[in-house]
Amino acid sequence: MNPPTRSHSAPRVTRRAQARLGVALVAPLLAFVTVFFLFPLGNAIYYSMLDYNGVDPSPAFVGLGNFVELATDPALGPAFMNNIIWIVLGTAAPVVIGLSLALLMWTVRRASTLYRVALFIPYILPAVAAGVVWSWIYDPMRGWLNQLLRSVGLDALATGWLGNPNTALCAVLVTAVWATTGFVFVVLLSSLRNVDAELLDAARMDGANSLQRVWYIVLPQIMPVFLMIVTLTLVGGFSVFDIVFIMTGGGPSNATEVLGTYAYSNAFQLNRISYGTALALVITVLAIPFAVALNRLQRRLSFQESV
Amino acid sequence: MSISRIRLSPRQRATRASHHLLLVVLSLLSLFPVILILSTALKTEQDVKVNPFGLFSSFSFENIVQAWTVGEFGSHLLDSVLLTIPSTVLTVVLSTMAGYAFARLPFPGRNILFYAVVLGLLVPFFAYMIPLYFQLRTMGMLDTLVGTILVLSTTGLAFGAFFMRAFFSDLPDELEQAARIDGASEARIFAQVMLPLATPGIGTLTVFTFLQNWNNFLVPLLYLPSGEYRPLTTGLYLFVGGRSVDIGPLAAGALITILPVVLLFILLQRQVTEGFLSGAVKG
Numbered sequence: 001m002n003p004p005t006r007s008h009s010a011p012r013v014t015r016r017a018q019a020r021l022g023v024a025l026v027a028p029l030l031a032f033v034t035v036f037f038l039f040p041l042g043n044a045i046y047y048s049m050l051d052y053n054g055v056d057p058s059p060a061f062v063g064l065g066n067f068v069e070l071a072t073d074p075a076l077g078p079a080f081m082n083n084i085i086w087i088v089l090g091t092a093a094p095v096v097i098g099l100s101l102a103l104l105m106w107t108v109r110r111a112s113t114l115y116r117v118a119l120f121i122p123y124i125l126p127a128v129a130a131g132v133v134w135s136w137i138y139d140p141m142r143g144w145l146n147q148l149l150r151s152v153g154l155d156a157l158a159t160g161w162l163g164n165p166n167t168a169l170c171a172v173l174v175t176a177v178w179a180t181t182g183f184v185f186v187v188l189l190s191s192l193r194n195v196d197a198e199l200l201d202a203a204r205m206d207g208a209n210s211l212q213r214v215w216y217i218v219l220p221q222i223m224p225v226f227l228m229i230v231t232l233t234l235v236g237g238f239s240v241f242d243i244v245f246i247m248t249g250g251g252p253s254n255a256t257e258v259l260g261t262y263a264y265s266n267a268f269q270l271n272r273i274s275y276g277t278a279l280a281l282v283i284t285v286l287a288i289p290f291a292v293a294l295n296r297l298q299r300r301l302s303f304q305e306s307v
Numbered sequence: 308m309s310i311s312r313i314r315l316s317p318r319q320r321a322t323r324a325s326h327h328l329l330l331v332v333l334s335l336l337s338l339f340p341v342i343l344i345l346s347t348a349l350k351t352e353q354d355v356k357v358n359p360f361g362l363f364s365s366f367s368f369e370n371i372v373q374a375w376t377v378g379e380f381g382s383h384l385l386d387s388v389l390l391t392i393p394s395t396v397l398t399v400v401l402s403t404m405a406g407y408a409f410a411r412l413p414f415p416g417r418n419i420l421f422y423a424v425v426l427g428l429l430v431p432f433f434a435y436m437i438p439l440y441f442q443l444r445t446m447g448m449l450d451t452l453v454g455t456i457l458v459l460s461t462t463g464l465a466f467g468a469f470f471m472r473a474f475f476s477d478l479p480d481e482l483e484q485a486a487r488i489d490g491a492s493e494a495r496i497f498a499q500v501m502l503p504l505a506t507p508g509i510g511t512l513t514v515f516t517f518l519q520n521w522n523n524f525l526v527p528l529l530y531l532p533s534g535e536y537r538p539l540t541t542g543l544y545l546f547v548g549g550r551s552v553d554i555g556p557l558a559a560g561a562l563i564t565i566l567p568v569v570l571l572f573i574l575l576q577r578q579v580t581e582g583f584l585s586g587a588v589k590g
Binding site: 014015017018019020021022023025026028029030032033035036037038039040041043044046047054101104105107108110111113114115116117118119120121122123124125126127128129130131132133134136137139142143144178181182183186187190235239241242246260263267268273276277280281283284287288291 | 323326327329330333334335337338340341343344347358359360397401402404405407408409411412413414415417420423424426427429430431433434435436437438439441442457458460461464465468487492493494497518521522524525529539540541543544547554557561564565568569572573576579580583584
């Protein structure tokens with residue numbers, strides 16, 4: 001992300017003209033970013049230190065009160081745990097499935113575009129549509145999942161997947177995994193193009209089996225991209241909202257409550273604007289160190305590679 | 308690639324066939340939900356009541372007509388277009404201008420400003436959505452198309468500026484220098500020399516931003532509360548909320564919501580994947 005340092009020495013007139021045009025070209029974007037991003041972000045920090053309910057014209061200043069309350073909120077622990085489950089499974093499953101698919105596709109040329117399109121489409125669908133159709137699949141009586149289970153004699157497993165507190169989180173998670181796997185697959189497939197095939201052939205000659213080849217030869221070479229995907233899903237896992245909100249709204253009996261839905265319901269349903277804002281900020285701050293650390297690691301790896 | 312064998316042994320051929328078989332099965336599994344939407348949307352009214360999820364057991368456009376008129380998906384579609392097109396144009400134009408300046412026009416404070424803009428890649432919308440709601444209310448922009456368009460376009464600017472800056476940085480210096488020696492002004496170098504070279508990047512960014520805006524759920528949910536304007540995403544969501552609703556029109560509504568996205572992707576799949584790839588690899 002470092003801006004390039006251009007060291008050609010242009011004449012002063014040129015440099016002045018460049019600076020003038022540069023400022024003029026950046027100004028409109030900066031106006032948007034300032035008004036609709038930086039200002040509300042700064043305001044979020046201010047809000048989080050108030051006790052604002054959305055109507056009170058002069059809300060009380062409570063300093064770090066909201067954050068202290070967050071630390072002792074008994075509902076927050078389970079929501080946080082759900083985020084952790086979401087992050088771990090929601091990262092591991094698409095990565096494992098996506099990598100397997102990519103390795104499977106690696107040597108396939110014929111119809112490869114068709115497969116890529118079929119597998120990528122779930123990723124570009126709006127979350128609402130995914131939520132609607134998966135709730136049909138999970139339908140207790142007529143849904144495909146239960147029909148399938150009954151047809152192979154596993155009637156005991158059939159349940160109302162989204163209504164049962166024990167299965168709801170997994171059911172929503174499966175929908176999310178379905179939606180993201182295609183993306184992980186396409187990214188990994190394109191990174192496989194850079195894997196040194198000669199090294200792989202050599203390993204095969206030396207008698208390495210396919211699992212060993214993947215682990216010792218392929219994975220190290222695609223590690224930067226691999227870490228990038230982990231970063232993305234991890235950061236996304238902290239701020240997951242859409243699909244949970246759409247499919248269960250955090251229910252049944254808070255079984256699928258995540259930090260995002262909890263912040264939303266506090267702010268917009270319980271009118272605890274400041275409390276919800278404080279939580280949203282905590283979520284952001286939680287995710288950033290992970291993102292930065294993984295990004296560093298990734299960059300160090302790609303640097304080593306290019307040397 | 309070392310895999311350019313001319314003749315395959317029977318064993319290799321069998322492996323390859325099994326790969327294809329597996330990929331076909333997985334592709335169908337991946338597409339199954341889309342097929343289910345299509346199938347239910349195209350059923351007759353009676354069939355939906357008896358057998359809503361059986362695949363392609365009847366055929367009619369009744370549900371689509373119902374969704375379009377009674378379900379107001381026609382007007383949702385219009386609102387989606389009215390929100391998505393202007394915000395996409397705004398994001399792409401502003402990002403292209405700023406991306407060029409960030410890449411090739413040194414001016415004081417450039418780096419710090421660039422970091423302030425790409426901070427948006429790190430901070431989820433989530434973090435500032437609540438204060439933004441009250442800010443829009445104060446500005447008189449809550450529940451207006453204009454306000455929502457401005458917010459939507461801003462959510463794309465961090466990535467857009469980042470992407471276009473990377474694109475302009477990769478362009479060669481020679482043409483720019485030559486034009487300068489010929490006495491072209493800086494504005495002319497941008498508009499007539501560099502901008503045409505950036506068309507592939509602009510195309511990718513446009514398709515990518517369009518999809519993001521079309522699929523956006525939270526922005527219209529929060530900032531268009533009254534329902535006077537309602538795009539497809541929140542329209543479909545609130546349609547589900549009304550429990551009395553039949554599955555048939557719901558499926559048709561879902562179909563209307565996903566159809567533009569799926570068609571766009573099939574037509575421009577290279578640009579779309581490229582956009583998402585560069586978003587991932589460089590972000």
